[in-house]
Amino acid sequence: MLAIEDLHISFHRYNKGLDRTKLTPVHNLNLEIGVGEIMAIVGESGGGKSLLAHAVLDILPANAETGGKICFCGQELDRKKINKLRGRKISLVPQSVSYLNPLLTVGRQVFRAAVVAGLSKKEAKIARDSAFDMVSLEEASMKLYPFQLSGGMAQRVLVAMATVGGAPLIIADEPTTGLDPELLAGFLELLRVTIDNGRAAMLITHDLNAARKVADKIAVFAGGTIVEIINNRENLTSDKLSHPYSRALWDSLPENGFNLSEIKHTYSARENGNQQGCLFRGACCCDREQCEKSIPPLMPVKHGLVRCWNA
Amino acid sequence: MKTFCKYFASKMLRLSIIVAVVSVLSFVLVSFAPLDPITAYLGYDRLQISQEQEAQIISRWGLDKSPPERFLSWAGNILRGDFGKSVIFNEPVVDVIGKRFVASFWLMFFAWLFSGLLGFILGAVAGTFRNSLADRVIRFYAYTLASTPTFWVAMILLVFFAVKLGWFPVCCAGPLGVAPEDVSFADRLYHLALPVLTLSLVGIAQITLHTREKMIDFFQSNHATYALACGETRSSTAIFHGLRNILLPAITLQFASLGELFSGSVLAEVVFSYPGLGKATVDAGIRGDVPLLLGVVIFSTIFVVVGNLIADLLYTLVDPRVRTEEAI
Numbered sequence: 172m173l174a175i176e177d178l179h180i181s182f183h184r185y186n187k188g189l190d191r192t193k194l195t196p197v198h199n200l201n202l203e204i205g206v207g208e209i210m211a212i213v214g215e216s217g218g219g220k221s222l223l224a225h226a227v228l229d230i231l232p233a234n235a236e237t238g239g240k241i242c243f244c245g246q247e248l249d250r251k252k253i254n255k256l257r258g259r260k261i262s263l264v265p266q267s268v269s270y271l272n273p274l275l276t277v278g279r280q281v282f283r284a285a286v287v288a289g290l291s292k293k294e295a296k297i298a299r300d301s302a303f304d305m306v307s308l309e310e311a312s313m314k315l316y317p318f319q320l321s322g323g324m325a326q327r328v329l330v331a332m333a334t335v336g337g338a339p340l341i342i343a344d345e346p347t348t349g350l351d352p353e354l355l356a357g358f359l360e361l362l363r364v365t366i367d368n369g370r371a372a373m374l375i376t377h378d379l380n381a382a383r384k385v386a387d388k389i390a391v392f393a394g395g396t397i398v399e400i401i402n403n404r405e406n407l408t409s410d411k412l413s414h415p416y417s418r419a420l421w422d423s424l425p426e427n428g429f430n431l432s433e434i435k436h437t438y439s440a441r442e443n444g445n446q447q448g449c450l451f452r453g454a455c456c457c458d459r460e461q462c463e464k465s466i467p468p469l470m471p472v473k474h475g476l477v478r479c480w481n482a
Numbered sequence: 483m484k485t486f487c488k489y490f491a492s493k494m495l496r497l498s499i500i501v502a503v504v505s506v507l508s509f510v511l512v513s514f515a516p517l518d519p520i521t522a523y524l525g526y527d528r529l530q531i532s533q534e535q536e537a538q539i540i541s542r543w544g545l546d547k548s549p550p551e552r553f554l555s556w557a558g559n560i561l562r563g564d565f566g567k568s569v570i571f572n573e574p575v576v577d578v579i580g581k582r583f584v585a586s587f588w589l590m591f592f593a594w595l596f597s598g599l600l601g602f603i604l605g606a607v608a609g610t611f612r613n614s615l616a617d618r619v620i621r622f623y624a625y626t627l628a629s630t631p632t633f634w635v636a637m638i639l640l641v642f643f644a645v646k647l648g649w650f651p652v653c654c655a656g657p658l659g660v661a662p663e664d665v666s667f668a669d670r671l672y673h674l675a676l677p678v679l680t681l682s683l684v685g686i687a688q689i690t691l692h693t694r695e696k697m698i699d700f701f702q703s704n705h706a707t708y709a710l711a712c713g714e715t716r717s718s719t720a721i722f723h724g725l726r727n728i729l730l731p732a733i734t735l736q737f738a739s740l741g742e743l744f745s746g747s748v749l750a751e752v753v754f755s756y757p758g759l760g761k762a763t764v765d766a767g768i769r770g771d772v773p774l775l776l777g778v779v780i781f782s783t784i785f786v787v788v789g790n791l792i793a794d795l796l797y798t799l800v801d802p803r804v805r806t807e808e809a810i
Binding site for chain 2: 225228230254257258259262263265266267269270271272273274275283284287288332336
């Protein structure tokens with residue numbers, strides 16, 4: 172449904188006076204999401220995962236530059252096309268309730284989202300009611316203002332916002348932040364049910380465990396690009412991971428020993444350096460000559476795709 | 483309701499403290515000012531009265547007493563509602579202020595309304611389409627007007643529209659030779675037009691720039707980004723979400739600017755010889771009418787403070803977050 176080819180996002184930053192540097196927080200990013208699929212994008216916070224979501228919806232800040240191709244249902248997207256798709260075909264579940272207008276009741280905002288997605292007022296009312304029904308919120312909660320919602324209700328409202336217009340692709344940007352395990356499980360279940368109705372989702376999260384529970388494929392995001400895509404989510408174990416960063420991420424989970432490896436520090440120092448070669452060279456077990464020369468492309472391995480010359 | 487009463491009571495207490503402080507300060511200023519109430523009262527006739535007569539007036543008005551004693555008796559009278567008698571109009575101060583304020587009220591009301599509405603709309607447009615041609619034109623206009631004195635704008639308008647084109651009257655609140663109570667409604671509006679235009683044009687600048695900033699801030703907020711992500715266009719985001727969010731600070735600013743409006747109306751009324759409170763203030767100052775001057779000072783203090791109070795109360799009406807906290 173969604174195919175991203177070679178996406179770059181860069182910003183110009185002024186250091187001192189007119190001295191400009193170009194930052195490229197997202198580069199060489201390739202990704203494909205099929206119908207009925209939940210693709211989890213897992214990576215550390217502040218790594219640029221949200222930029223990916225914003226790039227697909229074209230809501231990046233004005234000083235951002237993008238390159239590469241984004242195709243939706245086989246059509247390459249440009250500004251004009253994205254304008255028509257937003258809300259109607261691609262919708263966003265934002266990070267928190269702060270993305271809702273604090274001065275409007277949630278019922279009105281969900282209704283408005285339906286109207287903006289192209290429904291008539293009558294249809295929008297029906298869509299709003301069924302959206303609230305689907306996320307199992309009572310009718311009375313429509314009259315609440317965002318600041319009156321509890322954490323769990325807020326998540327449900329945000330899902331209702333994203334689904335009310337009937338958009339087939341849902342992008343969820345860190346929707347699990349700050350949820351306790353019970354709410355998280357509820358949210359993931361809700362997402363699964365939503366997607367099984369013939370939609371697709373991109374779930375952006377820093378929580379590898381949450382991703383494991385719900386996603387069909389897991390893409391590991393590091394150093395501004397996707398370093399590995401794992402097809403098999405069932406019984407994910409360390410030996411199914413091929414990239415040294417993915418393994419480090421796996422080892423850092425509490426149940427796997429909480430091991431923090433040096434790998435993060437090594438690559439982050441190289442980020443934005445616009446230099447040749449693999450960002451992770453020197454930090455993994457076995458450097459090769461090739462690692463110095465070029466960034467490895469996503470190459471197929473047994474359990475998915477990986478960007479590593481060693482795999 | 484209980485919290486509201488408490489809130490209101492505390493506001494009223496603050497209001498009375500402000501009025502008390504302002505009356506003490508203005509009384510001190512006036513008592514140091516080189517104003518001679520007897521000259522103000524008698525004018526050139528002062529030369530013709532004898533020393534005894536003058537002494538009589540002084541003791542009758544209590545001018546031989548010390549300033550603190552005079553202040554206490556003046557303040558006591560005010561608390562009883564007696565503001566004294568205006569020397570130049572030969573009428574009770576309360577009556578003068580009442581009559582003059584009605585004239586000024588309409589002037590200020592229309593100016594307040596037009597500058598508020600127009601400024602808000604211009605600011606919202608400029609903020610929504612930041613750095614567009616419209617934004618640049620609006621900003622240029624606002625900066626120019628923000629740095630232009632009111633009386634200068636008044637004179638330019640007067641010269642152009644009244645003298646050169648003859649579209650509007652040159653002065654006053656009604657046609658010359660017609661008693662104030664006989665002036666028709668249409669005539670009143672006709673004479674109000676230029677002063678109102680002056681105050682509106684000048685008053686727009688602040689609210690425009692303020693609203694523009696608020697709109698730009700709004701578009702940087704998470705909920706504006708999300709509205710865009712839901713498929714709203716920039717203008718529909720501004721209309722459906724933005725206006726609601728920036729209305730409150732705009733209303734507050736507009737009520738808080740009553741003080742500037744009041745001082746602006748003084749200047750405009752003088753240029754247009756419009757018989758309002760502002761003109762009366764200037765006359766009282768120039769001709770040494772101390773009771774009227776002090777009366778106007780207290781009145782305008784109350785006027786401005788009440789304006790701010792209204793702005794505070796409106797918060798509770800527009801913002802659900804404040805409203806529910808009140809209700810709890």
